[in-house]
Amino acid sequence: MPELPEVEVSRQGLLPFLSQQRIAGAIVRTPRLRHEIPPGLDARLAGLRVETIRRRGKYLLFDCQSEHGGGWLMIHLGMSGSLRLVAPATPAQAHDHFDLLFADTVLRLRDPRRFGALLWHEGERVEAHPLLAGLGIEPLSAAFDGDWLHAATRGRRAPIKPLLMDSRLVVGIGNIYAAESLHLAGISPRRAANRISHARYHLLAAAVRSTLSAAIAAGGSSVRDYVHSDGGAGCFQLSCAVYDRAGEPCPACGGPVQMIRQGGRSSFYCRRCQR
Template identity: 80%
Template sequence: MPELPEVEVSRQGLIPHLSGQRILGAVVRTPKLRQDIPRGLAARITGLRVDAIRRRGKYLLLDCESAAGGGWLLLHLGMSGSLRLVLPATPAQKHDHVDLVFAQTVLRLRDPRRFGALLWHEGGQVESHPMLAALGIEPLSDGFDGDWLYAATRRRRVAIKPLLMDGRLVVGVGNIYAAESLFHAGISPLRAAGRIGRERCRVLAAAIRSTLEAAIAAGGSSVRDYVHSDGGAGCFQLSCTVYDRQGEPCPTCGELIRVIRQAGRSTFYCPRCQR
């Protein structure tokens, strides 16, 4: 699933091509992804200028003249979605569900599993949209640090790994990045969140931030379907220390990496380095 780094890489890749450009039309080939695509979407957005492209958690937010009576397009890539910039004459393939048409390019949403979303929010206050209002803190924001993490995890008996993946607490820290961050912080994914002390929370918060920043610099992780807007692939998965490396020696101590299941997801960790 595309997580915060992949969505941020997509945002950065789209800005030079779409910022300041007007939407000339939209082609909707399927009425529903995870949710219904708004009826009459093409009529609503045609002629609007993309003033900015923001990110909130794993949502891309296209500001379509919201300050002048327009609104926001909300894009979520789901489990298998990707956004591609293609030439206007490029034929659509089987899983290409929506095109946003610009003068020189087309933004094409591809989603084989149809777990993504394309939504419209009228007006300027996009933070009030139901899909955004309950989201947790941004882990790359100034407010996210060890003191915040310590306060947020007090009296929490749940294991720290699934808690980090709870978007109501922290947004965008997916399976790969939670596993890698915990390894770099030396914290077991099985440890109860409320039993992690303040100093170790500071170490973990720093590890989360540095892991996400490294993933963005590497273009994200292309494990299954995710590709950049130009069709290229991310390469962070090639540098993972524990993720998807069960049975291999830990790069720090040589102990074999283990894999367990937590909250329905595979968790990779070193039983010696992570306590």
């Protein structure tokens, strides 16, 4: 957490307010989060204009005049991070590690666990950054479909759920969205990836797209620390069919939702509906 839907909701919430806005400066309050924050980042950012905000996986990419001698501000929210727009005079709290200053507003990064990232990439081709170069396919892209999933999982004996959460294969599908997508597609999280038929992979790809789109429409999931750029909370978690509902009835068949451990994570599913 936050996963693809939460990061996309953040991007959509920030873009109307920050696109084409000139950066007045920046305040860095800690030397590092998950990675060291580049020294002199405040000086590099001052005077640049935010052209647009893109997303790659769970990274937010601020195009700071990359085609005109600038670069890209890369932000990852880690497990507990959030971005909020606050008034310029708003005092910083204990876990507010970074402010991006504009004439009429401040973009504030809060990260209590410090597992996020704040990085700078010089030049135009941000996709070449080492943290982005190895990322897998975007699940909301046109290229992600049943044919692609089927081909990508040939020879993969691992259970399908951990594979869906592997960012080297597919980006941004966290625990909640993998569980809900598999339930919607009727596929057990235990099933070996190479033992899922071509037809069922078409169902799974459609379920992933549907689940992520529904989560974005619901403002994401606020399970722990995540909030929108205006401080509001997401509500997708309130409509989950199986996630975090162990022992409760499956909304499709009434059978009890099961919980198992996979790769150190809890997996929730219905034995009757998912095979």
